[in-house]
Every structure is written in structure tokens, then in C-alpha cells.
Amino acid sequence: MAPMLERFASPGKGNGLRATTAIKSGKLLFSTDPLASCVSTKVAKDVCHRCFARHETLLRCSQCKMARYCNITCQKQAWSDHKRECKCLQSILPRIPTDSVRLAARIIFALMNPAKSRTEELYSLNEHESHLSSMPEQKKQGLSQLASMLEIYLQQEVPELALEMTSALPQSCGQPLDLIAKVTCNCFTISDGELQEIGVGLYPSLSLLNHDCRPNCVMVFEGTKLHLRAVRDIKPTEELTISYIETLSLTEERQKQLEDQYHFTCRCQKCDSQDTDTIMESGEQATWQKLMEALPKLEELQAASEWQTLRESCARLLSAEGSDVPDENLYKLRLTDMALDAAVHLGHWEEATTHGERTLPIYRRYYPDPHPVHGVQLMRVAKLQHYLERIQDALNTFKQAFEILKITHGIDHPLVADLLVKMEECRFEMDQ
Known part of the structure; x- marks a missing residue:
């Protein structure tokens, strides 16, 4: 284990890992095979x-x-x-x-x-x-x-x-x-560079990391090799934390998932303050509840790759109930992401780009620290803009993605290497 980390007894949590020295955001703290x-x-x-x-x-x-x-x-x-x-x-x-x-x-x-x-x-x-x-x-x-x-x-x-x-x-x-x-x-879910699940693995030492819904570290995979990186500046003796779950959900949902799967009640600052719950449930409840109730069926269509049916269902909901719900609403955001996914798989590029661009301000709000989910979403939208020959827009969006992914993934990660190639392509095309 690198000397910048050490095992310690974390108050109220049992074992944990903490910093032995000051750590800058973006620092690679540890890499390991399973x-x-x-x-x-x-x-x-x-x-x-x-x-x-x-x-x-x-x-x-x-x-x-x-x-x-x-x-x-x-x-x-x-x-x-x-x-x-x-x-x-x-x-x-x-x-x-x-x-x-x-x-x-x-x-x-x-x-x-x-x-x-x-x-x-x-x-x-x-x-x-x-x-x-x-x-x-x-x-x-x-x-x-x-x-x-x-x-x-x-x-x-x-x-x-x-x-x-x-x-x-x-x-x-x-x-x-x-x-x-x-x-x-x-065990940890192993994901590809774009955060899609591809496997599971056991990384014994990194099981010491405790959870926080707004962590100071993230884990990114390269094949099966796990890289732990800081996403905020960390002080000496400060505990290193990761998120065990996807944090883009209500406090009650996060806590239930953590209790069911990991058998503890989260008492982090984000959970205690419930700071984003009001925004996530913005709009009239009677209206957004219809979107919430539709999600399980839409998720089944997505899992079954029923893209045309999913696209039509999302379009109907977004133009009806969804038109009266703010974009910041969690259930509308999930619906918009599904519509984006369906449009991409069906080759409806302009429609996919519209959905993607609509999500970006919301992702920025819900992921205030450099976060791989936000970076990957930016890169996805930038690729769509590039395909539609909106070169300046694409370059600007790629740049925003790079500022995040260079911290969360590191400059040497294959995904970031691909991103840099895309940025050079945009610059070349603009010069032409």
C-alpha cells in the first residue's frame, strides 16, 4: 500500500483508510488487481x-x-x-x-x-x-x-x-x-470507461474504504485493475471515502439501499442535510408521480433493448406530464436519460443530442465535485454534437469533459486518450 494511505479505526464505522499526507485533487492514490x-x-x-x-x-x-x-x-x-x-x-x-x-x-x-x-x-x-x-x-x-x-x-x-x-x-x-x-x-462492480457494468471483483484492501454520499475519492477501472483517485483536496489524517452506490437519488432511497445491501445507516453530511431532496422532487407531486410510476416499466423495456417502444413511451410522457415538470426533477431526469439511450440505439442523432444537452445543467448541479458520471455524460453529448457537425459546440463540451475526466480517470486512461483524440479532430476540422 502506498505510504500516503494507512489503515485506522474509523469512529463509528470500524475499519477505514485515511491520508497520511496532504493529497491534491486528481492524485492517483492506489492501483490494484483483484x-x-x-x-x-x-x-x-x-x-x-x-x-x-x-x-x-x-x-x-x-x-x-x-x-x-x-x-x-x-x-x-x-x-x-x-x-x-x-x-x-x-x-x-x-x-x-x-x-x-x-x-x-x-x-x-x-x-x-x-x-x-x-x-x-x-x-x-x-x-x-x-x-x-x-x-x-x-x-x-x-x-x-x-x-x-x-x-x-x-x-x-x-x-x-x-x-x-x-x-x-x-x-x-x-x-x-x-x-x-x-x-x-x-465485492465491487467492475465497469468500463463509460461506467457500464461488465463484471464483479474482490479487492480486499479497498474494502476498507467507507461510504459517503459525497465522497472525496472515486474508483475507476481499467480492465480489471482498480484505480483510486482523489476528487477533492484531502488533509492529513482525513478519512478517504467512496460512494458504494449511485448517489443521484433521494436520501430515503440511498439510505434504504445502503441498509439493505451493506447493513448500515448512512449519517454523512449529505444525508443529514437532505440538501438536494427538495430540488429532486420539484414540481407538482401529482404530476411527477406519474413519471415515477412509469419508470419500472420503462426500465424493463431498456433492459430488454426494446428501443422503439421505449422511445415512444418516453416521448409520450415527456410531452404530456413531463412538460409541466421542471428538468431538475429526478424522475424527469431519469426519463430523459432513457429517451437519450433509446434515440442513440435507434440512430435518431438530433433527438438524442437534444435530450443529452437538456441533462447537462442538471448533472452539473447534482455532481458539484469532479465526478465520472458527469464527465462521461459530457463526453457522450460531445460525440453526438460532433457527429452532427456542430464542431465548436462539440469542442467546448469535450473540453468540459476533459476537465473532469483528467481528475477522475487520469490523463493516461484509455477513455481520456480517446477524448484527447476527439478534441484534436474538432480542432483540425475547424481549421479546415
Whole structure:
């Protein structure tokens, strides 16, 4: 661990990480590979299971039929991690275990391999909290089902694993239920440069980071490598925090999600002040409530890639109830983002640009610090403006995106490299 960070006892929170020196905004604090990771099932056909890069065509493992790779090189490099998993996947075809079960199995495989030992970790798997003692019985039953699935997944093709678990795993997670509980409470969602979910991974030392709804650090991924960066100036001994969840939601929603998933009540300044709740619910409740009630169905259409139906539904709502709701309203913003997504997938570029530009002032308001979500939204809109040959607008928007992403992602991140290329293209086209 870099000397600028240290583990400490955080009052009221348990373990934490704090700064040992003054840290400037944009500083890379720590980079690490996961103890174990796996591609999410929902993108398993589109993402390389070795390097986590997206490709339209991928090589498929001829045995398990699930794992996919960029090329032979990635496939060979992945084999040492995939060979046990491959047998397990074959044993339960055509079923595919959940992401948490597959990740738990990969953790076991990693800990059984002496080459994977990570003595430099500040936080061991043994110290991770499972929260089983404080967990509602209904959730514990759900985890018990996953633990049973893990046992079936491991035992059918490699039965000796059932015995090896006890010796390979730390004492506190030698039972499948303990391990599954620790995985669900401590794993991180791995995202691509544009913040789309592509996998899950366990990064033991960074599980020390505590939550804040307005954190002073962000995590950004490059493949499976996790980069922790400061997004505000941090004083010596100040605790380093990240957000465990998407913070663009009401205080009550954020707190419920944190309690359900991570088993604590957030008492950060943003939650105590509820400073954005009034703005997020601006407008007449009777009107915006119709937008709120429509969102679950629209999310189903989005998940199913029913883009034309989604576009028509969003257009109808935005022109009817939505016309009387301020743009700052949280539910209208979510609806506008869905309309943008649908328009992009259908190639309606002017419509997509209009929706995107409408969201930018709202994103700026709700993400006052440099935030990757705001930066990625700016970059997305800039690409649309560029496609429509609105070169000056595109360059200005790219510049705004760069000011954020150079802090959240770092100047060397592939997404920022792509952004710089786009800015040069705009300058060249303006000169022509």
C-alpha cells in the first residue's frame, strides 16, 4: 500500500483508510488487481473474460460454451484461472450460476493457488464482515440458496474441493454461506470507461474504504485493475471515502439501499442535510408521480433493448406530464436519460443530442465535485454534437469533459486518450 494511505479505526464505522499526507485533487492514490473477478452474466457474450474488453466477435470456449476471449492469446492467459471453472460450468449446463456464486468459486480457486497469495494486503478476507448476525432472515435464506448452489457448482466435477475449502480458506469463511455473505457485502462492480457494468471483483484492501454520499475519492477501472483517485483536496489524517452506490437519488432511497445491501445507516453530511431532496422532487407531486410510476416499466423495456417502444413511451410522457415538470426533477431526469439511450440505439442523432444537452445543467448541479458520471455524460453529448457537425459546440463540451475526466480517470486512461483524440479532430476540422 502506498505510504500516503494507512489503515485506522474509523469512529463509528470500524475499519477505514485515511491520508497520511496532504493529497491534491486528481492524485492517483492506489492501483490494484483483484484477488478474483468474473465477467457479469448479462454481458458474458460481449466482453472478454480475460481482459474485460468489449468486442463484437469473441472466441468461445469450446468446452463450457460460456467463456469468451478476444483472441488465442487472451484464451491461453486465462486458462490457469479458467480451467477449474470450466469443469464446474460444464457440470451444470445449461444452467449458469449467478455472478456472486461464480466470483466466490474463483476466490476459492485463487486462495488454493500459492502463486496468488497477497501478503501485502492491508485487509484480509478473514477480516471482511459477513453481517450474517444482523441480517434479516429472508435475506439470509436467499444467501443460503446461493451457498447451496456454490456447493453443487464446486462438487460435481471437482469433488475434492469440498474438502479443500476448509484448508484453503480463512477460518471465518470456510463455510459456503460465510463466503457468499462476505462476497455480496464486499465485492465491487467492475465497469468500463463509460461506467457500464461488465463484471464483479474482490479487492480486499479497498474494502476498507467507507461510504459517503459525497465522497472525496472515486474508483475507476481499467480492465480489471482498480484505480483510486482523489476528487477533492484531502488533509492529513482525513478519512478517504467512496460512494458504494449511485448517489443521484433521494436520501430515503440511498439510505434504504445502503441498509439493505451493506447493513448500515448512512449519517454523512449529505444525508443529514437532505440538501438536494427538495430540488429532486420539484414540481407538482401529482404530476411527477406519474413519471415515477412509469419508470419500472420503462426500465424493463431498456433492459430488454426494446428501443422503439421505449422511445415512444418516453416521448409520450415527456410531452404530456413531463412538460409541466421542471428538468431538475429526478424522475424527469431519469426519463430523459432513457429517451437519450433509446434515440442513440435507434440512430435518431438530433433527438438524442437534444435530450443529452437538456441533462447537462442538471448533472452539473447534482455532481458539484469532479465526478465520472458527469464527465462521461459530457463526453457522450460531445460525440453526438460532433457527429452532427456542430464542431465548436462539440469542442467546448469535450473540453468540459476533459476537465473532469483528467481528475477522475487520469490523463493516461484509455477513455481520456480517446477524448484527447476527439478534441484534436474538432480542432483540425475547424481549421479546415
